[in-house]
Amino acid sequence: MIELPETYVLAEQAKQILLGKTIKSAVANHHPHGFAWYAGDPALYNEKLAGKKITGSAAYGGRPEIWAEEMRISFNDGVRARYLAPGEKRPEKHQLLIEFDDGSAVSCSVQMYGGMFAFENGSADDWYYTAAKEKPSPYTDTFDEAYFGGLRRGVKQTLSVKAFLATEQRIPGFGNGVLHDVLWNARLHPKRKLDTLSDADMDALFKSVKATLAEMRDGGGRDTERDLFGSPGGYRTILSSKTLAYPCPVCGGGLKREAYMGGNIYVCPACQPLN
Numbered sequence: 001m002i003e004l005p006e007t008y009v010l011a012e013q014a015k016q017i018l019l020g021k022t023i024k025s026a027v028a029n030h031h032p033h034g035f036a037w038y039a040g041d042p043a044l045y046n047e048k049l050a051g052k053k054i055t056g057s058a059a060y061g062g063r064p065e066i067w068a069e070e071m072r073i074s075f076n077d078g079v080r081a082r083y084l085a086p087g088e089k090r091p092e093k094h095q096l097l098i099e100f101d102d103g104s105a106v107s108c109s110v111q112m113y114g115g116m117f118a119f120e121n122g123s124a125d126d127w128y129y130t131a132a133k134e135k136p137s138p139y140t141d142t143f144d145e146a147y148f149g150g151l152r153r154g155v156k157q158t159l160s161v162k163a164f165l166a167t168e169q170r171i172p173g174f175g176n177g178v179l180h181d182v183l184w185n186a187r188l189h190p191k192r193k194l195d196t197l198s199d200a201d202m203d204a205l206f207k208s209v210k211a212t213l214a215e216m217r218d219g220g221g222r223d224t225e226r227d228l229f230g231s232p233g234g235y236r237t238i239l240s241s242k243t244l245a246y247p248c249p250v251c252g253g254g255l256k257r258e259a260y261m262g263g264n265i266y267v268c269p270a271c272q273p274l275n
């Protein structure tokens, strides 16, 4: 799933490789998918986008976005976007295919669910999009200790750390993927309740949110995700399905996976004690 670091990586790659190209055609919903979402009628995407020049890109929370003059093409977390070089074979099944004037293309496919929204700038009224665009990103200085403390004071103190960080779009783009390494670096168990955290715990958590997310972004995204060229990111996850069989890099103990709040959590029970 696309989260904060991958959003940034995809937006940067899109800027580098697509800027200045003109959209020749756009085909949306070619292979209908029950959980693929569009802005308005997908049959109108070609009319909306053909002839527009790529003028930029942006990373809002977990929403990478491509700018095509006054149009915006915004993706959400379940979309897999791939750049296709001139002459490269197009996938048989896709939910959005954008062809450019130089023969290159971007194809998008949806795994479980995903949205590919093409709309005129300023016309989106989707709450998730607005939150992603307007709330301070951990990648900015506005997201400082005072802001983070305010987020914490604004919720029930019986919430778990996982629920605090990764639900309700409190931190757009922060999901169940980046969560594990952020909490492992802070030595906090995802099930810890906020009211059990000391000032030192909160300090460690804030620092880890900033530093871990930056490391993931600077590494080109997590190694469990793919970039615009289909390559896995260069950030090596410490806790993920990829590392579960290995010992904890700090204490050498076994890592653990368990289901919690609609997803798996990965922990080192020794480094991240619950009590």
Ligand SMILES: [Zn+2]
Pocket (backbone or CB within 6 Å): 248, 249, 250, 251, 252, 253, 268, 269, 270, 271, 272
């Ligand atoms: Zn450990």
